[in-house]
Amino acid sequence: METTVDAEVVIVGAGPTGLMLAGELRLAGVDVVVLDRLAEASTESRGLGFTPRTMAVFAQRGLVDRFAALDVALRTTTRGHFGGLPLDFGVFAAACPAVVNLPQVNTEAMLRGWVADLGCEVRRGHEVVGVTDTAAAVEVQVDGPGGRLGLRARYLVGCDGGRSTVRVLAGFDFPGTPATLELFLADVRGCDIRPRFIGEWLPGGVAMAAPLGGGVDRVVVCERGAPPRKRAEPPAFSEVAAGWHRLTGEDISHGRPVWVSAFGDATRLATEYRRGRVLLAGDAAHVHLPAGGLGMNTGIQDAFNLGWKLAAVVRGRAPATLLDTYHDERHAVGKRLLDNTRAQGLLFLGGAEIQPLRDLIGELTHHEVVHRHLAGMVSGLEIRYPVGPGAHPLLGLCVPDLPLEHGAAATSVFPLLGAGRGLVLDLAEDESLRRSVRPWTDRVDVVTARLVDGGSIPKVDAALVRPDGHVAWAAPGGQEELSEALGRWFGPRTAESRE
Numbered sequence: 382m383e384t385t386v387d388a389e390v391v392i393v394g395a396g397p398t399g400l401m402l403a404g405e406l407r408l409a410g411v412d413v414v415v416l417d418r419l420a421e422a423s424t425e426s427r428g429l430g431f432t433p434r435t436m437a438v439f440a441q442r443g444l445v446d447r448f449a450a451l452d453v454a455l456r457t458t459t460r461g462h463f464g465g466l467p468l469d470f471g472v473f474a475a476a477c478p479a480v481v482n483l484p485q486v487n488t489e490a491m492l493r494g495w496v497a498d499l500g501c502e503v504r505r506g507h508e509v510v511g512v513t514d515t516a517a518a519v520e521v522q523v524d525g526p527g528g529r530l531g532l533r534a535r536y537l538v539g540c541d542g543g544r545s546t547v548r549v550l551a552g553f554d555f556p557g558t559p560a561t562l563e564l565f566l567a568d569v570r571g572c573d574i575r576p577r578f579i580g581e582w583l584p585g586g587v588a589m590a591a592p593l594g595g596g597v598d599r600v601v602v603c604e605r606g607a608p609p610r611k612r613a614e615p616p617a618f619s620e621v622a623a624g625w626h627r628l629t630g631e632d633i634s635h636g637r638p639v640w641v642s643a644f645g646d647a648t649r650l651a652t653e654y655r656r657g658r659v660l661l662a663g664d665a666a667h668v669h670l671p672a673g674g675l676g677m678n679t680g681i682q683d684a685f686n687l688g689w690k691l692a693a694v695v696r697g698r699a700p701a702t703l704l705d706t707y708h709d710e711r712h713a714v715g716k717r718l719l720d721n722t723r724a725q726g727l728l729f730l731g732g733a734e735i736q737p738l739r740d741l742i743g744e745l746t747h748h749e750v751v752h753r754h755l756a757g758m759v760s761g762l763e764i765r766y767p768v769g770p771g772a773h774p775l776l777g778l779c780v781p782d783l784p785l786e787h788g789a790a791a792t793s794v795f796p797l798l799g800a801g802r803g804l805v806l807d808l809a810e811d812e813s814l815r816r817s818v819r820p821w822t823d824r825v826d827v828v829t830a831r832l833v834d835g836g837s838i839p840k841v842d843a844a845l846v847r848p849d850g851h852v853a854w855a856a857p858g859g860q861e862e863l864s865e866a867l868g869r870w871f872g873p874r875t876a877e878s879r880e
């Protein structure tokens with residue numbers, strides 16, 4: 382018997398992860414409610430910009446132009462760094478650029494506009510205080526403006542940040558290491574601070590500074606040996622200014638703070654991303670030193686991986702086991718994120734004793750293979766999911782935005798993913814390939830096109846691209862029938878086609 386639910390999916394947290402997930406679910410027509418305990422959206426600048434892989438996520442859904450509609454100009458670059466050692470993402474052919482110095486509030490505002498246009502309900506001032514996973518549904522207790530209420534959903538996703546209540550209430554383990562130091566951050570007006578985009582190594586630690594526009598500068602104070610402290614309130618700006626002075630000798634105490642915060646290097650990863658009908662995504666599943674600015678990016682990509690799978694399960698098109706691939710794929714990414722940010726933290730925050738190691742790794746980055754390895758790690762472009770058998774070099778990777786001729790029109794791969802559906806690219810006019818997709822065309826689009834310029838991309842005649850842009854099958858080199866890959870990722874063929 383069908384269980385009555387108030388929403389097919391309840392998402393806790395309207396941060397970047399929760400909003401991205403809400404948009405993905407709404408694209409597939411899922412009935413979603415987003416709850417956030419804050420009465421108003423956060424104004425904290427936090428993550429500045431996003432990586433090439435997140436830029437690809439936004440481009441694949443046609444979201445990049447939404448920044449212009451908000452009057453937000455994107456400053457793009459191919460430059461990045463690993464623990465302060467410069468890198469160039471240009472080593473990846475056809476990669477999107479990264480975006481720098483864009484306060485997270487803008488990314489969240491863009492996503493809020495998108496989910497509102499998709500008809501998603503975001504209930505603010507609603508704090509989740511109880512979670513019970515029954516076999517048939519998840520029951521959620523919420524304290525809202527009108528008092529306590531109960532909601533029942535088929536699935537609940539905790540996108541409620543590093544101190545996730547959902548994670549605790551649903552009994553997820555979150556092992557790792559506590560903070561070993563305290564760092565300060567301030568967005569400050571009225572100081573003309575010399576930019577140090579990837580940080581300046583100084584005898585006492587590292588000083589970072591970047592202009593945020595509108596006369597506001599971001600400073601980050603990383604003093605070696607500053608012990609972690611439990612704080613009920615953010616630090617006073619005078620503490621940050623004093624730390625900045627100790628490091629750089631510069632006086633910024635006359636500045637007018639816009640936002641002041643302290644953070645640390647606590648590093649933790651949920652052992653499971655799914656327990657029954659409850660899932661975790663974003664900071665709720667992983668916390669780490671914000672080295673290289675990867676937190677928000679990883680959360681958005683968690684949501685991008687989960688959204689289409691959860692939609693397929695809720696819609697009854699795929700078995701619930703498809704959700705286990707969310708854990709398998711994204712837990713591995715989370716583990717790598719923790720290793721990577723720990724290594725960056727050592728390189729970045731270590732003292733004179735690690736300078737020889739820093740010099741050595743700096744030398745190694747001049748070798749292309751090392752440069753690619755590290756650039757792939759911090760850009761998200763290295764992510765290769767174990768999608769199934771096959772030998773094609775693109776298998777499991779994010780599809781590049783290859784230029785195509787489609788009928789008389791010029792296009793490229795990313796705009797073909799805008800609706801969040803699967804995509805079979807037929808680049809060699811193969812009628813038998815198109816025939817084998819027919820039983821899935823309610824979920825998968827087939828596009829016959831000509832590759833205009835593959836650049837240095839390996840030869841590709843056909844590809845199955847998942848809604849999250851990852852290549853699930855490609856020819857030549859597909860070691861199984863396309864229909865097997867379609868069945869694995871998109872569920873059984875339609876009933877009519879089996880008759």
Ligand SMILES: Cc1cc2nc3c(=O)[nH]c(=O)nc-3n(C[C@H](O)[C@H](O)[C@H](O)COP(=O)(O)OP(=O)(O)OC[C@H]3O[C@@H](n4cnc5c(N)ncnc54)[C@H](O)[C@@H]3O)c2cc1C
Pocket residue numbers: 393394395396397398399416417418419423427428429430431485507508509510540541542543545546547566642644662663664665671673674675676677678679680
């Ligand atoms: C100083 C600093 C610098 C950073 N720099 C970068 C960077 O450059 N690049 C980058 O990618 N990331 C960066 N990050 C990390 C980034 O800000 C986070 O990873 C990101 O905000 C995580 O998004 P989220 O949606 O998972 O969680 P959050 O943004 O934390 O959102 C969680 C939401 O859940 C809500 N919530 C919590 N509990 C409940 C509850 N019980 N009921 C209802 N609602 C609840 C909260 O109100 C909040 O709105 C930085 C972080 C810090 C602190």
